[in-house]
Amino acid sequence: RAIVQNVGPMLQIMFTERPSIRDYREFCAHVDRARYQKFAWALFKYGVYMTPSAALHSVVSLAHTDEDVSFTLEAAGKALADVEQ
Numbered sequence: 001r002a003i004v005q006n007v008g009p010m011l012q013i014m015f016t017e018r019p020s021i022r023d024y025r026e027f028c029a030h031v032d033r034a035r036y037q038k039f040a041w042a043l044f045k046y047g048v049y050m051t052p053s054a055a056l057h058s059v060v061s062l063a064h065t066d067e068d069v070s071f072t073l074e075a076a077g078k079a080l081a082d083v084e085q
Contacts, residue, residue, distance in 0.1 A: 001017055002080075003020065003021070009060045010058070014036065014054070015031060015032040015035040015036050015039070016030045031054060033054035037053075038083050042078075042082040042083055046074075048076070
């Protein structure tokens with residue numbers, strides 16, 4: 001299971017069984033950082049760069065087009081399938 005938490009345009013994907021992560025202590029105890037890293041590396045195969053550091057956030061900007069978002073979502077689906085294997 002993965003959750004996405006955000007503040008404004010900043011977002012973080014976390015592999016966890018918890019419904020939310022409230023602080024760094026919970027992050028350290030309940031987030032599968034190795035699984036996130038596998039996901040981030042799998043995205044590279046599909047043309048999407050996401051930092052492999054589970055502690056860093058991502059940012060969406062107005063520079064991203066609808067096509068960019070669609071491309072990224074498709075790649076994320078493929079990368080998740082890779083991680084599940």
